[in-house]
């Protein structure tokens with residue numbers, strides 16, 4: 001099957017490469033010539049485990065190609081995926097659909113024969129109707145079916161998520177489109193990947209409801225963590241105790257510094273706007289957004305408290321900058337407000353992240369980037385674990401202790417055991433658990 005993928009961002013590139021790996025012939029289109037040039041030369045615009053090899057293999061086997069020319073790619077395709085960005089519009093939190101609509105006009109002008117236009121980008125309820133209207137306006141004669149097919153890929157595990165999905169949601173009531181989408185995902189279907197057909201608006205809402213629910217789960221356990229700290233309980237045990245209940249489930253119950261990334265912050269805001277437009281207050285989502293923003297802003301205070309309030313002139317070593325491990329994505333990362341607040345209070349901030357330092361450099365200034373965790377800790381007054389990269393999970397604690405000027409660790413991801421920290425004589429502050437003192 002011939003597929004065109006419009007947009008080679010995170011979602012488009014992963015989806016395009018995975019569909020090519022299934023045996024489809026995929027042309028990825030992007031307006032940015034530098035990005036396409038890089039991809040043609042085998043350079044990935046993002047860090048995602050396994051992606052570079054997947055792209056290289058499918059390019060070599062001639063199932064995957066890259067171009068800036070939208071029209072020929074669309075003309076030849078039976079299915080055209082829209083995977084352009086939908087950032088939060090400045091000021092009002094609405095999803096900015098200008099890239100989507102721009103691409104749709106170009107697609108409409110180029111389609112030939114029956115074509116399924118699939119929205120992969122996360123778009124508010126009703127966008128599919130508008131896409132369809134636009135296509136009719138530009139090309140009243142076009143034989144096009146507009147489908148919603150949201151992505152549920154986690155950064156850092158996107159290829160695995162694509163190939164072993166919990167479900168594939170396809171929003172269409174058109175039989176020809178259903179058949180084409182069945183064909184696109186046939187390899188997964190054979191693998192028992194459940195294909196769920198719904199009406200288009202329902203599919204659009206499923207994406208936002210899923211992300212808002214997950215964001216709520218994280219925020220819930222974060223607030224319970226605060227209570228655990230005051231009440232002398234352990235949030236990891238509480239999470240395990242509630243997570244073993246099948247109705248609750250154990251995933252997304254890791255307390256931490258607050259959620260970030262490219263999806264949860266923007267999708268929760270966009271869902272709130274949709275609620276407002278329809279006159280339906282979404283008070284839980286509203287609380288989640290407020291609680292999470294406040295939480296991220298409060299994390300620096302934990303570092304300051306661990307130094308008994310004496311932060312000015314102190315050197316803080318941040319381990320991890322990305323919003324989560326296995327990605328270089330800095331979007332809405334909790335590390336950003338932490339760095340800004342610490343610098344504001346007169347601290348010197350150093351950092352090491354296995355992948356995100358280049359990205360961080362674009363957002364943060366005045367940070368001393370180091371080449372390894374130990375280099376970062378050398379001579380620092382406190383270590384702060386911000387992202388739970390595997391390489392931070394088994395540091396040589398005696399070495400850490402000898403490198404720091406004083407044995408103080410603030411662990412915002414709870415990756416160490418309290419008894420280990422106590423044994424090694426650290427002052428150790430984590431999330432939702434009692435601290436230890438030397």
Ligand code: UDX
Pocket residue numbers: 151152153154155156211214218251252253254255256257258259260261262263264323324
């Ligand atoms: C998310 C959704 O999982 C995915 O389905 C959707 O398509 C895009 O958004 P992603 O943003 O890559 O994926 O990351 P995810 O692993 O879901 O984590 C989101 C945020 O929540 C991160 O900041 C993470 O650190 C935080 N989180 C997650 C926690 O703090 N605790 C948890 O238990 C889980």
